[in-house]
Amino acid sequence: MAFRASAIRAERAIVYTQYGEPGQVLKTLTYKPLSTPPPGTLNLKVLLSPINPADLNTIQGVYPAKPTLNELVEGQPAVFIGGREGLAEVTQVGSGVSGYTAGDWVVFARAGSGTWASSRNVKAQEVLKLPRKDGLSQVAGATITVNPPTAYNMLNDFVTLKEGEDWVVQNGANSAVGQAVIQIAASKGLKTLNLVRARADFADLSNKLKALGATEVLTYDDLADRALTKSIVKDWTAGKGIRLGLNCVSGKDTTSMARLLGQDAYLVSYGAMSKEPLSLPTSLFFFKGLTATGFMQNRWNETHSRSDQEALISTLVDLAVDGKLKEPEHEIFTISGQDSDQVAGQKVQELMDKVTNGRYGKKVLLKFDDTH
Template sequence: MPFFPTKRLLAQFTNRAVVYAQHGDPTKVLSVLSYGPLPSPPSNTVNVRFILSPVNPADINVIEGVYPTKPKPDTSLRSSALGSSDQPAYVAGNEGLAEVTEVGNGVSGLEKKDWVIMTKPQLGTWCSSRNVGAHDVLKVPRAPGLSEVHAATMTVNPPTAYNMLQEFVPLKEGDWVMQNGANSAVGQAVIQIAASRGLKTLNFVRPRDDLADLVKQLEALGATKVLTYDALADKSLRKELKTWTGGRDIRLALNCVGGQETTLMTRLLGSDAYLVSYGAMSKQPLSLPTSLFIFKNLTARGFWQSRWYLEKSRDEQRRLMNVLVNLMSQGKLKEPMHEIISISAKESDEEATQKVRDVIAKSYSGRQGKKALLRINVE
C-alpha cells in the first residue's frame, strides 16, 4: 500500500510529483508523492519549477501503457512510498510550462527566471520541480499578451495544427480545410490558424444537447461551417458543399477520430487530396475505399508532433515557437478552454492523490469539458 505523509510530515518536503509504479487505470495507479529538494544541476542541465502542466488524452494513454513512447523511470524517486524501495517511480505528464530556477555548468542561452517548454517526450511534467537537460527544453520568448496558459499548452496542440496546415498541401487564401474532432484543442487551433491565413474550415463534431452553444464558440474562433457527424449521411451535403466552396475541391482533411465517420468525411475530398491522421479517439479502425486512391489519387498520411521535434533542428523548433508566440500575442490564437486544478501545499498527499484521480476520472468520462491544467504548489 502507498505511504502518504501526514500534514505534519509534509513540512520536511519541498517538492511533489504525480507518479505511478506500474501501468494501469490512472484513477487507480496514480499517487501524489512528496520528496526533498533538488540537488544543484549537473553540467548541461537546468533545474526548473513547473508553473502549469496540461492533462492531455495521450498522457492517460501513457499511464495505461498503450502509447508508443514510454517514460524513463525517475530513479531519484525510488521510495517505500510506492510499495518497495526497489521500485522506481514514473512521473506522469508530457507537456508543461516551467521556470528556470538554477543553471548548471556548460549551459548557454538559459538564465534563471526564463520560461521554458519541453521538447523531449515524456520528461514528466506533473510535478513541482525537476532537473532536465538543457537541450530538452526551449526558451519561450516573453511577449505582451502571452499568458501562462498559452505557453503551457504550446508544445503539442498548436504546433500539431500549424504543421498539418503547413506541410502537406500548399494552401492559399480562400482554400478549404476539413476536419473532425473540431472542438478538440487541436481542432480549435486549426480553426484559428486557418482563419489567420484566410483559409475556410468545414468542421465536424459529435451531436450533443448544447450544439448551438458549441457552434457559436467555434464560429467565434473563425470556423466557417460547423456540422455534426450525422450530416455526413445526408446525400444533399455534397451539393451544399459545392455551393459553399464555389466549386473548389477540398484537398486537406484532418482526422483525430477514425471509424466510419472519417470514411464518410474522406468521400467529400477532391482530387489529389491528403487525409492526415493525428489521433483515433473512437478507437475504431480507419477503412478507406480503394476508389479514392485509384480515381482521386488520395494520399493518407499520419502526423505525430513528437516525431517532428526529434527530426527538426533547434533553429526550426525556435522558428515554429516564434510563429506561435506571435499568433498568441496578437490574439489570433486564443487560450484553449481550460480549468486550472491547484494542488495546495496544505493538502496531504492522500488528499492531493484523490483530487488528481478525480480530474482523470472526469477526463475519462468526458465530463471535464475543458482542458485541465495542474498547478502543483509546495509553498
C-alpha cells in the same frame, strides 16, 4: 508516501510505477527540494502542465513512446512521472549552461519528460526557452508545444493551400488541436469546415468555434444524408474540392468525412479518439487520387533541428501574443499543498477518471500549490 508527515508539501509529483487506468494507478508523491543543479542542467519550477490524451494513453501503456524512470525519493523505487508538456520557470542554472537566467520561461522539448511535478532538474537540451513572456499567458505557454505545432505543420506540410480560396475539413474540431487548426487556418485566410459530435449545446459550441474563425460547423450526424451534405458543401466551397482533411477520430464518421474531399486531396490522420479503425472506400483512391497518410509531432521534432523547433515555437508564440491563437478552453486543477499525499492522490484519481472516461469538454491543466 509523504516526505514530511504534517507540513505543506511544496515539492510533489503525480507518479506511477505500473501501467493501468490513470484513475487507479496514479499517486501523489512528496519529495525533497532540488539541490544545486549539476553541470549542464537547469532547475525548474513547473508552472502549469496540461493533461493531454497521449498522457493518459502512456499511463495505460498503449502509447508507442514509453516514459523514463526517475529516482525522486532516495531509497525508494524509481517512478514514472506523468505528463509530457508544460511551462516552467528557470530557478537555478548549472555550470556550463549558457543562454539561460533565473526567471526565463521554458517548455519541455522531449517526449516523456514527466511534467506533472512541482519542480524538475533537466538537461539544458531537454527544454526550449520561450523567446518572450510579455503578453503570453501561462496557459498559452503551457499548451504551445504539442497541439498548436501539430495544427501548424499539418496545415503546411502536405498541400499548398491558397489564401482566401481553399478549404480544410476536420473532425474533432472542438479539440485543442482542432481549435488551433481553426485559428491558424483563419490567420492564413483559409476556410474550415468543422465536424463535432452532436450535443444539446451544439449552437453554443458552433458559435464558439465561429468566434475563433471557423467558417462552418456541422455534426457527424449531419453527414448521414450524403447527397444533401455533398450539395451543401459544394455550395459553400463554390464547387472547389476540399484538398485537405484532418482526422483525429476515425471510425465510420471519418469515412463520411473522406467522401467530402475533392480531387487529389490528402487525408491526414493524427489521432483515433473513437478507438475505431479507419475504413476508406477504395474508389476514393483510384477515382479521386486520395492520399491517406498520418502525422506525428514527436516524429517531426525528432527529424527537425533544434533551430527548426525554436523557429516554430517562436512563430506560435507570436500568434498567441497577437491574439491570433487563443489559449484552449481550460480548467486549472490545483493540487493543494495542504493535502496529504493520500488525499491529494485520491483527488487526482477522481479527476483522471472524469478526464479519461467522460466528455470533459475542456483542457485540464495541473498546478502544484506551494503557498505557505
